Amino acid sequence: MSSSKTQTQIHRHSAGARKRWWVEVGWRYIIGLVMVLIVGVPVLYIIGVSLDPQGSTTGSSVFPSKITFDNYTTLLGGSKGPFLRWYLNTLIVCLVVTVLQIICSSLAAYAFSRLRFTGRRVGILALLLIMMFPNVLAIIALYSMFTQLGEAFPIFGLSTIAGYVLCLMGGALGQVWLVKGTLDSIPQSLDEAAIIDGASHFQVFSRILFPVLIPIIATTAMLAFVGIISEFIIGSMFLKSADSMTLAVGLYGLLQGDKTANYGVFAAGAVMVSVPVVILFLFLQRYIVGGAVAGAVKG
Numbered sequence: 001m002s003s004s005k006t007q008t009q010i011h012r013h014s015a016g017a018r019k020r021w022w023v024e025v026g027w028r029y030i031i032g033l034v035m036v037l038i039v040g041v042p043v044l045y046i047i048g049v050s051l052d053p054q055g056s057t058t059g060s061s062v063f064p065s066k067i068t069f070d071n072y073t074t075l076l077g078g079s080k081g082p083f084l085r086w087y088l089n090t091l092i093v094c095l096v097v098t099v100l101q102i103i104c105s106s107l108a109a110y111a112f113s114r115l116r117f118t119g120r121r122v123g124i125l126a127l128l129l130i131m132m133f134p135n136v137l138a139i140i141a142l143y144s145m146f147t148q149l150g151e152a153f154p155i156f157g158l159s160t161i162a163g164y165v166l167c168l169m170g171g172a173l174g175q176v177w178l179v180k181g182t183l184d185s186i187p188q189s190l191d192e193a194a195i196i197d198g199a200s201h202f203q204v205f206s207r208i209l210f211p212v213l214i215p216i217i218a219t220t221a222m223l224a225f226v227g228i229i230s231e232f233i234i235g236s237m238f239l240k241s242a243d244s245m246t247l248a249v250g251l252y253g254l255l256q257g258d259k260t261a262n263y264g265v266f267a268a269g270a271v272m273v274s275v276p277v278v279i280l281f282l283f284l285q286r287y288i289v290g291g292a293v294a295g296a297v298k299g
Contacts, residue, residue: 050267071268080265085243086250089161090229091276093246097168098224102217104172109179110205114191124180127173135171136233142167143237159241167234175220182216183209218287225280229273247273 050071052064075083111117112124143158146167150157157163186209194204210217232248239245245253251269 046267046270049263050271052264054264071264072272075265075268075272080254081250082242083250083269086245086247087272089244090246090248090273092161093165093168094225094228094276096165097228098221100169101172101175101224102221104169105175105220106179106213106217107205108173109176109183110201110209112176113180113183114188114201114204124176127176131174131177138170139234139237142170142234146238158238159244161244164235164238164244164246167238168228168231175224178220179213179216182213186212215288218284222281222284226277229277 048064051067051069053066053068053070074080078084112120146156146158146163150160150163154160155162156166190208191204194208199207229246230248231246232252235246235249236252239249242250247269251266251273254269255263255266
């Protein structure tokens with residue numbers, strides 16, 4: 001009799017443990033699996049289209065029956081356009097604009113967070129208001145401005161990489177709010193201690209606060225890079241010559257110029273566009289994780 005009671009208690013305990021596990025942990029696995037399917041299936045489908053010799057979006061599947069790399073060789077061979085040139089242009093634009101955006105946004109965030117000056121509140125609110133308007137609203141103004149600028153300085157005119165970079169630098173302060181939010185959470189006693197020791201504002205920022213800002217800077221760098229590599233609206237207006245195009249503009253023109261409805265080459269280009277993003281994420285991941293536990297050390 002006692003043995004049956006013991007087995008019943010064990011069964012109830014195990015059932016309660018399973019129920020508690022589903023309530024506390026199990027549902028997270030389900031949500032994670034659903035999110036992996038939502039994100040992973042389209043990616044696998046694009047890879048399948050790029051490896052399918054037919055290159056059709058209707059006849060292709062996640063796992064094509066026949067695999068070929070002809071779409072990649074066609075793209076890299078340049079018969080559809082100077083793909084490698086587009087790739088180089090995109091990397092140059094993304095790296096230059098991302099670095100400059102991070103520098104400008106970080107310094108501006110330090111000024112808005114730590115310094116007190118006339119117009120500080122108005123400036124940060126005006127910046128927030130400007131960020132609410134999409135870039136497409138400024139296309140006509142930008143086109144007119146850079147047409148005139150190109151007449152005086154041809155290096156910054158239309159269909160030039162330098163002009164396109166300068167245009168994208170109009171959003172150089174787009175990451176201010178993210179960096180400022182992190183700076184506001186850091187005690188100002190760190191700054192005051194360094195200033196008492198004779199440190200300048202730049203030394204306070206670079207030696208005291210920068211190690212603490214590494215996670216948010218890595219995050220903003222990733223967001224800026226992804227936003228720039230996928231930018232199309234301004235690029236389609238700016239970059240008209242084939243040698244000055246980025247991947248987004250060049251691949252769209254390639255797709256529009258192909259009347260055979262072969263999306264295999266475009267899909268291959270889409271897969272190759274994602275390579276720099278994946279590499280950057282893997283590179284910045286350690287800074288996002290490691291920087292979260294890093295502290296500022298008074299020197």
